Each structure stands twice: as structure tokens, then as C-alpha cells.
Amino acid sequence: MDGITLRTWEGLVAHAAQHGWTKGAFYTKISEYGMQYLMPAPFNSEELVSVNLSPSPRNGQDVYMSAITGNVSAIWNHAQVSSRPCISPPDCASHGQVSLSQEEDMENASGIPEGQVLITTILKTLPHRPKVNPVSAKVSTSAPDTSASIVKDIAAKMKESTLPPATIAPQNARKRKAADNDASGPVSAFKRQMSTDKAKPCGRPLVWSNRRQELCETVSYYNSYEASWCHPKGNAISMLISEDQSPRSYAEIDVVITRATGGMTEDPKRKGFRIQNKSHTDADLTVRAVKNAKLSGQAIILIGSSKCEMPVLMPHNFQVLEHYWITDTWWEKINGFNVFKYRFERCDLSIQPWYMPSNKDFRAPDFSVTCNVGLCKKCGIEQPQVYQVWLCLNHLCDAFWKLPNGKDVGKMSLEFNSAFVSKRSHFTGMKNFDIQPETFQPANHQALQFAFSRDGWLGFWCNQCGKCCSREDWVGWTCTCGNTYRISAPVLRAEETDVSFNENSQLIPLSPKSVTSKITAQSDMIGKYKVDYYPVMENQWIIHLHSTPEINAQTNGPDQLFKEMQEARGMRLLRRINGKVATNAPTAALTRHFAENYGLHYNYIVAQGSTPFSSAPAPVCHALQRLIWAGTATEMMDISKPFNELLVVGYMSDGRMGYHDDGEVSLGPTISTLSLGCQALMKFRYKKKYYSPPLDMKSNKFVSESFVLSGVPLEQERNDQVKWEKSHPNATLVEKRTHFKGLPGVKKQADSKLMHRDSLQLLLSHGDMVIMHGADIQKYMEHQVEARGCLRFALTSRHVLSHMVNPADLYMGDVDLSAYPEYDGSKDCMPVEEKDS
Numbered sequence: 008m009d010g011i012t013l014r015t016w017e018g019l020v021a022h023a024a025q026h027g028w029t030k031g032a033f034y035t036k037i038s039e040y041g042m043q044y045l046m047p048a049p050f051n052s053e054e055l056v057s058v059n060l061s062p063s064p065r066n067g068q069d070v071y072m073s074a075i076t077g078n079v080s081a082i083w084n085h086a087q088v089s090s091r092p093c094i095s096p097p098d099c100a101s102h103g104q105v106s107l108s109q110e111e112d113m114e115n116a117s118g119i120p121e122g123q124v125l126i127t128t129i130l131k132t133l134p135h136r137p138k139v140n141p142v143s144a145k146v147s148t149s150a151p152d153t154s155a156s157i158v159k160d161i162a163a164k165m166k167e168s169t170l171p172p173a174t175i176a177p178q179n180a181r182k183r184k185a186a187d188n189d190a191s192g193p194v195s196a197f198k199r200q201m202s203t204d205k206a207k208p209c210g211r212p213l214v215w216s217n218r219r220q221e222l223c224e225t226v227s228y229y230n231s232y233e234a235s236w237c238h239p240k241g242n243a244i245s246m247l248i249s250e251d252q253s254p255r256s257y258a259e260i261d262v263v264i265t266r267a268t269g270g271m272t273e274d275p276k277r278k279g280f281r282i283q284n285k286s287h288t289d290a291d292l293t294v295r296a297v298k299n300a301k302l303s304g305q306a307i308i309l310i311g312s313s314k315c316e317m318p319v320l321m322p323h324n325f326q327v328l329e330h331y332w333i334t335d336t337w338w339e340k341i342n343g344f345n346v347f348k349y350r351f352e353r354c355d356l357s358i359q360p361w362y363m364p365s366n367k368d369f370r371a372p373d374f375s376v377t378c379n380v381g382l383c384k385k386c387g388i389e390q391p392q393v394y395q396v397w398l399c400l401n402h403l404c405d406a407f408w409k410l411p412n413g414k415d416v417g418k419m420s421l422e423f424n425s426a427f428v429s430k431r432s433h434f435t436g437m438k439n440f441d442i443q444p445e446t447f448q449p450a451n452h453q454a455l456q457f458a459f460s461r462d463g464w465l466g467f468w469c470n471q472c473g474k475c476c477s478r479e480d481w482v483g484w485t486c487t488c489g490n491t492y493r494i495s496a497p498v499l500r501a502e503e504t505d506v507s508f509n510e511n512s513q514l515i516p517l518s519p520k521s522v523t524s525k526i527t528a529q530s531d532m533i534g535k536y537k538v539d540y541y542p543v544m545e546n547q548w549i550i551h552l553h554s555t556p557e558i559n560a561q562t563n564g565p566d567q568l569f570k571e572m573q574e575a576r577g578m579r580l581l582r583r584i585n586g587k588v589a590t591n592a593p594t595a596a597l598t599r600h601f602a603e604n605y606g607l608h609y610n611y612i613v614a615q616g617s618t619p620f621s622s623a624p625a626p627v628c629h630a631l632q633r634l635i636w637a638g639t640a641t642e643m644m645d646i647s648k649p650f651n652e653l654l655v656v657g658y659m660s661d662g663r664m665g666y667h668d669d670g671e672v673s674l675g676p677t678i679s680t681l682s683l684g685c686q687a688l689m690k691f692r693y694k695k696k697y698y699s700p701p702l703d704m705k706s707n708k709f710v711s712e713s714f715v716l717s718g719v720p721l722e723q724e725r726n727d728q729v730k731w732e733k734s735h736p737n738a739t740l741v742e743k744r745t746h747f748k749g750l751p752g753v754k755k756q757a758d759s760k761l762m763h764r765d766s767l768q769l770l771l772s773h774g775d776m777v778i779m780h781g782a783d784i785q786k787y788m789e790h791q792v793e794a795r796g797c798l799r800f801a802l803t804s805r806h807v808l809s810h811m812v813n814p815a816d817l818y819m820g821d822v823d824l825s826a827y828p829e830y831d832g833s834k835d836c837m838p839v840e841e842k843d844s
């Protein structure tokens with residue numbers, strides 16, 4: 008590993024001269040110093056994963072470099088066999104940051120441990136930044152300055168070897184016409200086509216979805232619910248291309264030119280449009296990941312949304328296009344801010360893609376087109392001519408984004424250099440993911456592991472129509488084309504469930520002792536249950552009834568109910584759409600739990616409907632008996648408001664119900680839940696709008712309600728703010744902000760330790776019951792539940808106020824429990840007939 012010994016700039020250059028600079032060599036621009044380093048990989052280039060270069064924090068002048076290598080294919084294979092969404096290639100991000108104290112140790116490293124990453128660091132003191140000269144763009148035959156000559160030598164060697172020729176005269180480049188590009192001169196930055204003008208594609212996508220979540224849950228290479236790029240741990244693997252609202256984008260079948268997202272905000276002048284309001288930087292995760300992908304030659308899977316700017320009609324909301332690779336990256340100025348841009352080229356140019364417009368003939372690629380390159384005299388970096396005029400596109404150079412006359416490009420409209428768009432190169436990098444997802448092979452999965460695993464309840468790729476389907480139904484998948492897949496799950500005992508089948512799970516075993524509470528419980532015994540009463544606010548209680556193995560083993564007790572819940576026929580637990588979104592909306596997202604409601608409707612479940620109690624399966628009715636007992640035994644339940652609703656929620660590995668409250672006007676004040684199966688962590692916290700001061704220092708926004716809960720940290724200061732706000736009803740936002748920022752304690756309020764933390768956490772075990780009593784709990788607090796194993800049911804009962812229900816539906820809440828024995832908390836619950844005999 009001679010790379011490790013290259014500690015000086017001279018050594019580095021000598022090494023460069025000595026070694027063949029092959030295609031696999033990597034180069035990185037240390038543009039801050041106006042130089043370009045080209046370095047051979049001091050190891051088998053195929054093993055290179057990523058390289059990071061940054062000025063050393065020690066003096067800002069040393070170069071601090073870390074490279075990550077390893078047996079890439081072994082690592083990727085390993086990553087692929089691991090469970091979704093664990094698509095972790097080597098951990099570039101964390102390994103890329105080596106502290107200075109580690110450098111000497113690193114130098115002693117030798118060889119690459121099999122299947123592991125290796126980090127190389129090189130320190131080099133750089134010359135001071137050269138003085139700025141006027142910019143000049145020219146083809147790279149011009150006499151370079153000293154630093155540039157090193158670069159030129161190296162570049163020449165690279166050209167001699169395997170890279171395609173880097174420079175041709177601009178006029179030659181322009182003569183050629185690309186296969187898919189009709190422009191013979193400069194190519195206009197993308198002309199948007201109305202979707203009605205677009206031709207239909209010649210084929211159909213292999214993989215597609217209507218909702219983004221379906222895609223993310225199904226394919227292992229795209230797990231990005233919000234951002235367009237998917238770059239787990241700094242390794243870019245796929246990108247969703249959609250509408251690009253910034254200037255100078257381009258999209259056709261073989262080439263896509265777009266920008267790193269981020270740094271944009273709503274355009275105050277044009278509704279629905281976004282504008283740049285912040286610069287990208289080299290430290291941005293996407294910028295780093297894209298650079299890494301370019302260096303390592305890794306293919307990127309592009310996914311097109313229905314709004315994507317390809318000149319062809321996209322048949323679905325989301326469709327997987329093909330593998331592309333990043334041929335160029337550069338910087339531009341948009342709206343005065345630095346923006347990172349890149350050019351993708353399709354990897355398999357000689358194969359017709361499914362999204363070729365049906366009214367166009369497929370033509371073989373023309374590899375003879377290459378793009379002219381200019382050399383910036385200021386920074387010494389050779390760069391392709393991206394636009395009709397050559398510009399230095401190194402954002403750290405003083406000549407950046409300046410015309411040959413030294414003036415900023417400003418509002419000048421730029422068109423792409425046709426050669427830059429039309430050039431084609433042979434892709435020789437790696438494709439780490441197949442586009443076609445694995446189909447389920449139940450025989451290959453150990454039934455227990457699969458049935459309740461994260462994989463088991465996520466996406467299903469329909470091999471009939473190519474649709475990605477989330478698992479919406481407890482019993483399996485149904486594709487819109489009619490294809491179904493049913494899971495045959497084994498029946499588990501409760502003690503078999505405290506294991507998560509999510510390999511990526513962060514779950515750490517919890518004991519009741521490790522679950523802390525800021526509210527002190529008063530404990531008591533009711534029957535055989537130990538009962539913890541948490542006084543949350545005045546007359547507001549959260550009550551935890553701890554079950555025991557003895558209680559669980561009772562006839563019709565939790566063990567039996569858990570078994571029956573798994574075997575119950577006719578139950579229809581479904582994942583529902585979160586929020587009020589149309590089912591097929593691209594953004595519609597399903598919950599991470601499955602639910603079915605019995606008895607009366609209330610708002611939360613209205614969309615999904617309810618099943619009358621008269622059709623409820625036996626375990627639901629037995630559970631209701633226990634919940635009624637718990638409500639009355641703890642003296643919380645108002646007998647004039649009996650439970651007339653029961654929600655069954657099913658959780659598998661990694662299942663959860665996020666923070667929410669049950670504070671609907673249609674509900675009575677007492678809510679009672681029975682837990683069956685694996686443990687769950689139930690967390691309570693005060694809602695931000697009541698817990699925080701009126702001014703939220705983080706978002707710099709005013710929270711909607713000015714009310715401070717008693718007992719919260721900095722209560723006095725928070726109350727002072729509320730008082731001031733009330734006494735200055737006409738104060739403007741600026742005045743309020745100025746006033747609050749000057750108050751003592753305000754800084755402390757922004758301290759995340761004092762903000763919005765869980766106040767109570769309960770570890771719920773099999774058979775436990777929880778009662779929430781009091782409307783203020785729902786008004787001022789919210790709760791969340793995380794399953795801590797692979798299978799759990801929660802059966803929660805409420806009272807729905809009858810005047811809030813459609814009279815025609817009232818019958819649904821009628822509960823006839825005469826066939827089910829009453830539960831008294833201490834005795835076995837025997838079926839009625841057995842008791843009588």
C-alpha cells in the first residue's frame with residue numbers, strides 16, 4: 008500500500024509519473040487551492056469505493072484525504088442478502104471521517120482485510136492559493152501554468168490509456184449529431200413538453216407503482232420517502248427524477264442533466280413554483296454521494312415520476328427507468344446561489360429502453376462524438392464546455408460562472424453545447440442492483456421468520472404486471488391486476504414473539520427498569536394485578552395494570568386470546584392511509600400497523616369502516632370483558648358511558664403507531680387497552696404547542712396556543728412570555744420576536760433537552776392493560792406505541808357518544824356479552840356453560 012507513504016505533494020506527483028494512470032484511477036479536485044490532483048489508486052482500482060478530500064482542520068492547509076476500498080463486490084453482495092431496507096454498502100460516511108489522531112495508526116495499516124474497508128490518509132501542506140488572473144477559456148493545448156502542467160501530464164496519460172479522448176476541437180464536435188438529439192447547434196436547456204404532446208412509450212415498465220411508499224417498500228434500491236436521491240451511508244444508488252423547476256435542465260432517453268435538490272423554497276411570486284434560496288456546498292450529503300458515485304463508476308438506477316421531463320408519456324406515477332452513470336458533475340449559479348449539477352448517461356446504450364417514444368426509431372449510439380474541454384487559467388482545472396460558451400464551473404475559483412470578458416453570466420440565457428449533450432461513452436462501472444426485485448419465494452423463507460418480518464409486511468412485486476404493492480392486508484397481498492399472495496403464518500405463543508425479524512432493527516432489549524418516567528406512580532394491587540397510577544394532570548390518570556404468567560394462563564386469558572386472535576377467521580386487519588389523502592395519490596402513505604374496528608365508528612376509523620359487535624369474533628368479545636373490568640375496577644369508567652367501540656391493531660416486526668392523541672369530540676374520557684403478544688413501548692409526551700413557550704426558537708415561529716402547562720421546565724419564563732403576548736395583542740411578529748429574544752431564559756428554552764421530551768414511557772407486556780382517563784390527557788398530550796418484537800395485538804375500547812353517530816349506525820355498538828363470562832380480575836374466566844355445570 009504505497010499510497011499510504013505519499014505524504015508530500017512532490018511524492019504524490021512523482022508517484023503519479025511512475026505509475027500508469029489507468030481508467031480506474033481516481034482523481035479529486037482540491038479546487039480550494041486552484042489545483043487538480045490526479046492520483047492513481049494505490050490499490051486495485053476495482054476495489055475503490057470512495058475518496059474524500061478536505062482541508063485539514065489542523066491548519067486549513069494540509070490536505071486531508073481518506074479513501075475507502077475493499078472487496079467491493081463482496082461487500083455489495085453481502086449488503087444485498089441482508090434484509091430490506093438494509094442496503095448498506097460499506098459505510099463511507101463514517102469511515103470517511105478519520106480524526107487526526109487516528110492518522111498515524113492508519114499509516115501502519117497493511118493490506119486490505121478481506122471483505123472490509125480500508126482507510127488511507129495522506130497529509131500534504133499545499134502552497135498558498137495563487138493570485139487571481141483574468142479568466143480565459145481555451146482548449147487544453149494552451150501552455151499551462153506549473154500546477155496545471157502536472158495535471159496535464161497526468162491527463163495525457165489517462166487519455167492514452169482507456170478513457171475516451173478528452174478533447175476535440177469544438178467545431179468538429181458540433182458537426183456530429185447524436186442519435187437521440189435533433190439539435191445540430193447548441194441544445195436548448197430543456198423545453199418542457201406538455202404531457203399531452205408526449206408520445207406513448209414503446210414498451211411497459213418492469214417495475215412501477217402508484218404510490219411512492221409502494222416503491223420504497225418493494226425495491227431494495229430505492230428507500231427514499233421524501234428526498235429524490237437514495238444514498239444510504241453516502242453511497243448513491245438511485246434517484247427519482249421529476250419536474251426540474253430550475254433553469255438549464257435536460258432530459259431525453261440517453262442523457263439526463265439535472266441538479267442536486269435542496270436549498271429551494273416556495274417562490275413567493277409564482278404559486279406552486281420553487282426557487283433557489285441557499286447554496287449547495289461540498290459538504291452536502293448528496294453532493295458527496297454523487298461525487299463518490301462518479302469516482303467509483305457506480306451505476307445509478309433512475310426512476311421517473313409521472314412529471315419527469317423525459318419526452319415520453321410516463322404511464323404511472325412512478326416507474327423504474329434504467330441504469331445510468333454520472334459522466335460529469337459541475338457547479339452553476341442559480342438565482343445567485345451555487346448549485347451542484349450532473350449529467351447522467353444511460354449505461355446500456357445499445358439496448359432499446361421500454362420508454363423509447365413509440366413514434367421514434369431506436370438508433371445505435373454514436374461513440375465518436377466527444378466534447379471539447381477548456382482549461383481555466385485561474386484554477387488550472389480542465390473542464391468540458393457545458394454551454395455554448397465555455398465557463399469555469401468550479402465554484403471555488405474566482406473565475407467561476409464568469410464570461411470570457413470577466414463579467415458574471417447573470418441573466419444571460421445559456422444553451423447546452425450540443426457536443427456535451429451528444430457525447431457518448433462506454434459504461435464500464437458496476438451495477439450493484441438488478442432493476443427487477445426479487446419475487447417472494449416462500450419456500451426459501453423460514454415461515455416464522457418471513458411471516459412477521461419487516462420484509463414480510465412490506466412490498467410485493469407483482470410478476471404479472473410489474474406493480475409494486477405494499478402489504479395492506481394482514482393476510483397477504485392483492486395486486487390491482489388480481490394477482491394475490493397469501494401468507495401462511497405459524498401460530499406463535501407470546502413468549503416466541505419478543506424477537507424482531509427486522510435485521511436492521513435498532514431495538515435494544517428493554518427491562519422495566521430501563522424505561523424511565525418523569526411522573527411518579529402510586530402503586531396498588533387489584534386482584535392479581537399490580538397497578539401503577541400515574542397522575543398526569545389534575546384528575547387525569549394513566550394507569551398500567553401489570554399482568555402475570557398466572558393471569559395470562561387463565562381460561563380465556565391473554566395466552567388463549569392471543570392464539571385465537573391469530574386463528575380468527577373473518578377478521579380484516581388493514582393498513583390504512585395516514586391522513587386525508589386519496590388512496591392513489593402519489594404521496595399517500597400507509598400506517599405501520601394493521602387495524603380493524605368493531606362497534607361504533609369514530610373519526611379515526613371512519614374511512615375504513617367498522618364491523619358491528621354482533622359479528623365480532625370471540626376473542627374480541629372476551630377482550631372487551633377484560634377492558635370493561637379494568638375500567639370499573641380502577642374506578643375510572645363512568646357506567647353511563649360504557650365501551651361501545653373496540654379497535655384491534657396488529658403489529659409485526661418494526662410496527663408502530665406514531666405520536667397521536669385520541670382526543671376526538673365524539674369520544675368519552677376513558678380509554679382502555681389490552682396488549683397481547685410481544686412487548687411494546689408506549690410513550691407519552693406533552694404536545695409541543697402547550698409545552699413550549701409561545702415563540703419556538705428553533706423554527707422561529709409562534710406556536711398556535713398561548714398556554715403553559717404547570718410543572719414544565721422554565722415555567723415562569725414561559726408564563727412571562729404568554730403574559731406579555733396577551734398584553735400586547737397588536738404587536739407585530741417582528742416586535743414579538745425582538746421582545747422574546749431579549750428575555751432571560753429564552754435561550755435555555757431552545758435547549759432541546761428541555762423541549763418536548765417523553766414524560767412517561769410504559770413497557771407493556773403480554774396481558775397488560777393500560778387505561779387513559781381524562782379528556783385533558785388527549786388535549787395536552789400525545790402518545791405513540793412501538794412493538795418490540797415480531798407480533799402484537801392491541802385491543803382498545805372507547806365510548807363513542809351516541810349523539811355523534813348516525814342513528815342508523817347505532818346498532819353496531821350494541822354489545823351482547825351474555826354469552827361471555829364476566830371477568831373479575833382474580834378468578835379464571837370459565838365459559839358460562841362450564842361455570843353452570
Ligand SMILES: O=C(O)CCC(=O)C(=O)O
Pocket residue numbers: 654656664669680682687689790792801803
Ligand atoms: O397499541 C396500543 O397499545 C395502543 C394503540 C393506540 O394508541 C390507539 O389505538 O390509539
